[in-house]
Amino acid sequence: MTPDRERRLRALTPTVDAALRPGDGAPAGFASVRRSRLLPPGLDLDTAAERLLHWRLQRGVGRGADPSSERIEEGTVVDLRIGVGPLALIAPCRVVEVLDEPGRRGFVYVTLPGHPVAGVESFGLTAEGDRVRLTIAAVSRPGSLLTRVAGPLGRLGQALVATAYLHALDDPA
Template structure:
Protein backbone atom coordinates (compact mmCIF):
# COMPACT_ATOMS: atom_id res chain seq x y z
CA UNK A 1 0.00 0.00 0.00
CA UNK A 2 1.26 3.45 -0.86
CA UNK A 3 2.64 5.57 1.97
CA UNK A 4 2.95 2.69 4.44
CA UNK A 5 6.46 2.53 5.85
CA UNK A 6 6.88 -1.26 5.58
CA UNK A 7 6.22 -3.98 3.00
CA UNK A 8 4.76 -6.90 5.00
CA UNK A 9 1.20 -5.55 5.11
CA UNK A 10 -1.07 -7.91 7.05
CA UNK A 11 1.76 -9.86 8.66
CA UNK A 12 0.26 -9.45 12.14
CA UNK A 13 -2.12 -12.23 11.00
CA UNK A 14 0.79 -14.69 10.85
CA UNK A 15 4.57 -14.58 10.93
CA UNK A 16 6.20 -11.18 11.49
CA UNK A 17 8.87 -10.18 8.96
CA UNK A 18 12.58 -10.56 9.69
CA UNK A 19 14.31 -7.48 11.04
CA UNK A 20 11.36 -6.30 13.13
CA UNK A 21 10.70 -6.71 16.86
CA UNK A 22 7.57 -8.81 17.35
CA UNK A 23 5.00 -8.70 20.15
CA UNK A 24 2.16 -11.16 20.77
CA UNK A 25 0.42 -10.68 24.12
CA UNK A 26 -3.03 -11.43 25.50
CA UNK A 27 -4.92 -10.62 28.68
CA UNK A 28 -8.18 -11.96 30.10
CA UNK A 29 -10.84 -9.24 30.26
CA UNK A 30 -13.94 -11.20 31.27
CA UNK A 31 -16.41 -13.91 30.33
CA UNK A 32 -19.54 -14.32 28.25
CA UNK A 33 -21.28 -12.95 25.19
CA UNK A 34 -22.09 -9.55 26.70
CA UNK A 35 -18.44 -9.01 27.61
CA UNK A 36 -17.36 -10.03 24.11
CA UNK A 37 -19.83 -7.70 22.38
CA UNK A 38 -18.94 -4.74 24.61
CA UNK A 39 -15.20 -5.29 24.15
CA UNK A 40 -15.58 -5.55 20.36
CA UNK A 41 -17.63 -2.33 20.28
CA UNK A 42 -15.01 -0.46 22.31
CA UNK A 43 -12.11 -1.86 20.30
CA UNK A 44 -13.72 -0.93 16.99
CA UNK A 45 -14.12 2.67 18.21
CA UNK A 46 -10.47 3.13 19.26
CA UNK A 47 -11.19 2.22 22.89
CA UNK A 48 -7.83 0.55 23.48
CA UNK A 49 -5.94 3.59 22.25
CA UNK A 50 -8.07 6.05 24.20
CA UNK A 51 -7.97 3.80 27.27
CA UNK A 52 -4.18 3.79 27.07
CA UNK A 53 -4.03 7.59 27.34
CA UNK A 54 -3.72 8.50 23.66
CA UNK A 55 -5.77 11.14 21.92
CA UNK A 56 -7.27 9.80 18.71
CA UNK A 57 -8.18 11.79 15.60
CA UNK A 58 -10.48 9.48 13.62
CA UNK A 59 -13.96 9.31 12.15
CA UNK A 60 -16.73 9.08 14.77
CA UNK A 61 -17.83 5.56 13.78
CA UNK A 62 -16.57 2.00 13.86
CA UNK A 63 -13.16 1.39 12.28
CA UNK A 64 -13.12 0.51 8.56
CA UNK A 65 -10.39 -0.91 6.36
CA UNK A 66 -8.43 1.99 4.86
CA UNK A 67 -9.28 4.52 7.59
CA UNK A 68 -6.48 6.91 8.45
CA UNK A 69 -5.99 8.01 12.03
CA UNK A 70 -3.76 10.36 13.96
CA UNK A 71 -2.61 9.28 17.40
CA UNK A 72 -1.32 11.80 19.92
CA UNK A 73 0.97 10.09 22.40
CA UNK A 74 1.71 12.06 25.57
CA UNK A 75 5.23 13.54 25.53
CA UNK A 76 5.62 12.96 21.74
CA UNK A 77 5.85 16.32 19.92
CA UNK A 78 3.41 15.55 17.09
CA UNK A 79 0.53 13.35 16.03
CA UNK A 80 1.58 10.01 14.56
CA UNK A 81 -0.25 8.79 11.43
CA UNK A 82 -1.53 5.27 10.81
CA UNK A 83 -3.82 3.50 8.34
CA UNK A 84 -6.13 0.57 9.06
CA UNK A 85 -4.84 -2.30 6.89
CA UNK A 86 -7.43 -4.94 7.77
CA UNK A 87 -10.53 -5.53 9.87
CA UNK A 88 -11.47 -8.86 11.48
CA UNK A 89 -15.17 -9.64 11.98
CA UNK A 90 -15.61 -13.31 12.83
CA UNK A 91 -17.95 -14.96 15.35
CA UNK A 92 -15.22 -15.37 18.00
CA UNK A 93 -12.54 -12.87 16.92
CA UNK A 94 -12.92 -9.20 16.01
CA UNK A 95 -10.68 -6.18 15.73
CA UNK A 96 -8.34 -4.49 13.33
CA UNK A 97 -4.73 -3.73 12.50
CA UNK A 98 -3.10 -0.50 11.49
CA UNK A 99 0.15 0.17 9.73
CA UNK A 100 2.47 3.11 10.12
CA UNK A 101 2.54 5.98 7.63
CA UNK A 102 5.34 8.46 6.92
CA UNK A 103 5.80 10.68 9.95
CA UNK A 104 5.34 7.86 12.47
CA UNK A 105 8.44 7.26 14.64
CA UNK A 106 8.26 3.53 14.02
CA UNK A 107 7.75 1.37 10.98
CA UNK A 108 5.42 -1.61 11.32
CA UNK A 109 1.97 -2.87 12.14
CA UNK A 110 -0.15 -3.42 15.22
CA UNK A 111 -3.29 -5.56 15.59
CA UNK A 112 -5.92 -5.08 18.30
CA UNK A 113 -8.12 -8.14 18.68
CA UNK A 114 -10.87 -9.39 20.98
CA UNK A 115 -11.08 -13.18 21.21
CA UNK A 116 -13.82 -15.35 22.69
CA UNK A 117 -12.43 -18.77 23.58
CA UNK A 118 -14.37 -22.08 23.80
CA UNK A 119 -14.64 -21.79 27.62
CA UNK A 120 -16.43 -18.42 27.24
CA UNK A 121 -13.45 -16.37 28.37
CA UNK A 122 -12.84 -13.08 26.53
CA UNK A 123 -9.33 -11.87 25.83
CA UNK A 124 -7.69 -8.77 24.40
CA UNK A 125 -4.79 -9.69 22.12
CA UNK A 126 -2.11 -7.37 20.78
CA UNK A 127 0.09 -8.54 17.90
CA UNK A 128 2.70 -6.20 16.49
CA UNK A 129 5.98 -5.89 14.69
CA UNK A 130 8.04 -2.73 14.50
CA UNK A 131 11.39 -1.08 14.21
CA UNK A 132 12.52 2.55 14.29
CA UNK A 133 11.61 4.49 11.16
CA UNK A 134 14.80 6.50 10.86
CA UNK A 135 18.32 7.12 12.14
CA UNK A 136 17.32 9.53 14.91
CA UNK A 137 14.75 7.08 16.26
CA UNK A 138 17.39 4.31 16.22
CA UNK A 139 19.45 6.48 18.59
CA UNK A 140 16.54 6.49 21.02
CA UNK A 141 15.60 2.85 20.43
CA UNK A 142 15.83 1.80 24.11
CA UNK A 143 13.32 4.54 24.98
CA UNK A 144 11.11 3.61 22.02
CA UNK A 145 11.05 -0.04 23.18
CA UNK A 146 10.18 1.04 26.71
CA UNK A 147 7.30 3.20 25.44
CA UNK A 148 6.03 0.35 23.28
CA UNK A 149 6.05 -1.95 26.30
CA UNK A 150 4.21 0.62 28.42
CA UNK A 151 1.52 1.12 25.77
CA UNK A 152 1.11 -2.60 25.13
CA UNK A 153 0.41 -3.09 28.85
CA UNK A 154 -2.03 -0.18 28.82
CA UNK A 155 -3.87 -1.63 25.81
CA UNK A 156 -4.21 -4.95 27.59
CA UNK A 157 -5.72 -3.23 30.64
CA UNK A 158 -7.99 -0.83 28.72
CA UNK A 159 -10.98 -3.19 28.43
CA UNK A 160 -10.84 -5.01 31.75
CA UNK A 161 -14.15 -4.93 33.58
Protein backbone atom coordinates in the same frame (compact mmCIF):
# COMPACT_ATOMS: atom_id res chain seq x y z
CA MET B 1 -9.90 15.10 11.56
CA THR B 2 -10.21 17.73 8.90
CA PRO B 3 -11.10 16.65 5.36
CA ASP B 4 -7.77 18.06 4.14
CA ARG B 5 -5.77 16.02 6.68
CA GLU B 6 -7.77 12.91 5.79
CA ARG B 7 -7.00 13.42 2.07
CA ARG B 8 -3.30 13.85 2.79
CA LEU B 9 -3.13 10.71 4.95
CA ARG B 10 -5.06 8.63 2.41
CA ALA B 11 -2.54 9.66 -0.28
CA LEU B 12 0.45 8.38 1.73
CA THR B 13 2.13 5.05 1.08
CA PRO B 14 2.50 2.92 4.25
CA THR B 15 5.97 2.75 5.79
CA VAL B 16 6.00 -1.06 5.43
CA ASP B 17 4.23 -3.61 3.25
CA ALA B 18 0.58 -3.42 4.33
CA ALA B 19 0.33 -7.21 3.89
CA LEU B 20 2.78 -7.76 6.78
CA ARG B 21 1.05 -9.32 9.80
CA PRO B 22 2.42 -9.66 13.34
CA GLY B 23 1.44 -13.34 13.52
CA ASP B 24 3.76 -14.10 10.60
CA GLY B 25 6.83 -13.37 12.75
CA ALA B 26 9.22 -10.46 12.60
CA PRO B 27 11.21 -10.02 9.38
CA ALA B 28 14.92 -9.24 9.62
CA GLY B 29 15.44 -5.80 11.16
CA PHE B 30 12.03 -5.79 12.89
CA ALA B 31 11.19 -6.34 16.54
CA SER B 32 7.98 -7.97 17.67
CA VAL B 33 5.69 -7.45 20.65
CA ARG B 34 2.80 -9.69 21.69
CA ARG B 35 0.62 -9.28 24.75
CA SER B 36 -2.55 -11.17 25.64
CA ARG B 37 -5.03 -11.25 28.49
CA LEU B 38 -8.45 -12.64 29.38
CA LEU B 39 -10.86 -9.74 29.88
CA PRO B 40 -12.90 -9.54 33.10
CA PRO B 41 -15.79 -11.99 33.51
CA GLY B 42 -19.05 -10.55 32.20
CA LEU B 43 -17.41 -8.54 29.40
CA ASP B 44 -18.82 -10.29 26.34
CA LEU B 45 -17.38 -10.31 22.83
CA ASP B 46 -19.93 -7.88 21.36
CA THR B 47 -19.41 -5.27 24.10
CA ALA B 48 -15.62 -5.60 23.97
CA ALA B 49 -15.70 -5.34 20.16
CA GLU B 50 -17.78 -2.15 20.28
CA ARG B 51 -15.23 -0.61 22.63
CA LEU B 52 -12.29 -1.85 20.55
CA LEU B 53 -13.75 -0.63 17.27
CA HIS B 54 -14.31 2.88 18.65
CA TRP B 55 -10.65 3.61 19.52
CA ARG B 56 -11.08 2.74 23.23
CA LEU B 57 -7.64 1.12 23.48
CA GLN B 58 -5.78 4.07 22.07
CA ARG B 59 -7.76 6.66 24.03
CA GLY B 60 -7.77 4.51 27.16
CA VAL B 61 -3.99 4.65 27.55
CA GLY B 62 -3.83 8.42 27.28
CA ARG B 63 -3.17 8.60 23.58
CA GLY B 64 -5.25 11.00 21.61
CA ALA B 65 -6.91 9.56 18.53
CA ASP B 66 -8.12 11.82 15.73
CA PRO B 67 -9.66 9.36 13.22
CA SER B 68 -11.38 9.89 9.89
CA SER B 69 -14.19 7.72 11.30
CA GLU B 70 -15.20 7.13 14.92
CA ARG B 71 -16.01 3.52 14.03
CA ILE B 72 -12.99 1.61 12.80
CA GLU B 73 -13.37 0.23 9.29
CA GLU B 74 -10.95 -0.76 6.58
CA GLY B 75 -9.35 2.36 5.13
CA THR B 76 -9.88 4.53 8.22
CA VAL B 77 -6.92 6.83 8.82
CA VAL B 78 -6.01 8.15 12.23
CA ASP B 79 -3.55 10.52 13.86
CA LEU B 80 -2.54 9.05 17.20
CA ARG B 81 -1.02 11.47 19.68
CA ILE B 82 1.82 10.14 21.78
CA GLY B 83 2.58 12.41 24.72
CA VAL B 84 1.11 15.77 25.64
CA GLY B 85 1.54 19.40 24.77
CA PRO B 86 4.15 20.68 22.36
CA LEU B 87 6.33 17.59 22.86
CA ALA B 88 3.61 15.21 21.64
CA LEU B 89 4.36 13.11 18.60
CA ILE B 90 1.73 12.58 15.92
CA ALA B 91 1.67 8.99 14.73
CA PRO B 92 -0.45 8.50 11.58
CA CYS B 93 -1.84 5.05 10.74
CA ARG B 94 -4.24 3.40 8.28
CA VAL B 95 -6.56 0.50 9.11
CA VAL B 96 -5.83 -2.26 6.58
CA GLU B 97 -8.05 -5.04 7.93
CA VAL B 98 -11.10 -5.43 10.11
CA LEU B 99 -11.90 -8.90 11.42
CA ASP B 100 -15.56 -9.72 12.01
CA GLU B 101 -16.04 -13.48 12.29
CA PRO B 102 -18.00 -15.67 14.68
CA GLY B 103 -16.02 -15.68 17.90
CA ARG B 104 -13.36 -13.23 16.61
CA ARG B 105 -13.20 -9.46 16.14
CA GLY B 106 -10.43 -7.00 15.66
CA PHE B 107 -8.42 -4.82 13.34
CA VAL B 108 -4.94 -4.20 11.97
CA TYR B 109 -3.30 -0.91 11.18
CA VAL B 110 -0.12 0.01 9.37
CA THR B 111 2.00 3.05 10.10
CA LEU B 112 2.21 5.97 7.67
CA PRO B 113 5.10 8.40 7.09
CA GLY B 114 5.55 10.60 10.16
CA HIS B 115 4.93 7.77 12.63
CA PRO B 116 7.93 7.25 14.93
CA VAL B 117 8.04 3.55 14.02
CA ALA B 118 7.47 1.68 10.78
CA GLY B 119 5.30 -1.35 11.29
CA VAL B 120 1.98 -3.10 11.70
CA GLU B 121 -0.09 -3.60 14.85
CA SER B 122 -3.03 -5.94 15.35
CA PHE B 123 -5.75 -5.82 18.00
CA GLY B 124 -7.79 -9.01 18.32
CA LEU B 125 -10.61 -10.33 20.47
CA THR B 126 -11.33 -14.06 20.66
CA ALA B 127 -14.16 -15.77 22.51
CA GLU B 128 -12.85 -18.50 24.83
CA GLY B 129 -15.87 -20.15 26.40
CA ASP B 130 -17.63 -17.49 28.47
CA ARG B 131 -14.55 -15.19 28.47
CA VAL B 132 -12.91 -13.00 25.87
CA ARG B 133 -9.18 -12.80 25.17
CA LEU B 134 -7.61 -9.56 23.95
CA THR B 135 -4.36 -9.93 22.02
CA ILE B 136 -2.15 -7.08 20.85
CA ALA B 137 0.71 -7.88 18.50
CA ALA B 138 3.09 -5.68 16.54
CA VAL B 139 6.11 -5.90 14.30
CA SER B 140 8.10 -2.72 13.81
CA ARG B 141 11.42 -1.07 13.26
CA PRO B 142 12.50 2.49 14.03
CA GLY B 143 10.83 4.94 11.68
CA SER B 144 12.51 8.18 12.71
CA LEU B 145 15.83 9.45 13.98
CA LEU B 146 14.31 9.72 17.46
CA THR B 147 13.34 6.03 17.62
CA ARG B 148 16.64 4.92 16.07
CA VAL B 149 18.54 6.84 18.76
CA ALA B 150 16.19 5.54 21.47
CA GLY B 151 17.08 1.95 20.48
CA PRO B 152 16.04 -0.50 23.21
CA LEU B 153 14.22 2.26 25.15
CA GLY B 154 11.90 2.79 22.18
CA ARG B 155 11.13 -0.93 22.04
CA LEU B 156 10.52 -0.94 25.79
CA GLY B 157 8.11 1.98 25.37
CA GLN B 158 6.20 0.10 22.68
CA ALA B 159 5.99 -3.00 24.89
CA LEU B 160 4.72 -0.90 27.82
CA VAL B 161 1.99 0.68 25.67
CA ALA B 162 0.94 -2.77 24.40
CA THR B 163 0.68 -3.95 28.00
CA ALA B 164 -1.34 -0.87 28.99
CA TYR B 165 -3.74 -1.55 26.09
CA LEU B 166 -4.71 -4.83 27.76
CA HIS B 167 -6.77 -3.03 30.43
CA ALA B 168 -8.27 -0.23 28.35
CA LEU B 169 -11.48 -2.12 27.53
CA ASP B 170 -12.30 -2.99 31.14
CA ASP B 171 -13.96 0.27 32.16
CA PRO B 172 -17.42 0.85 30.66
CA ALA B 173 -16.96 4.66 30.76
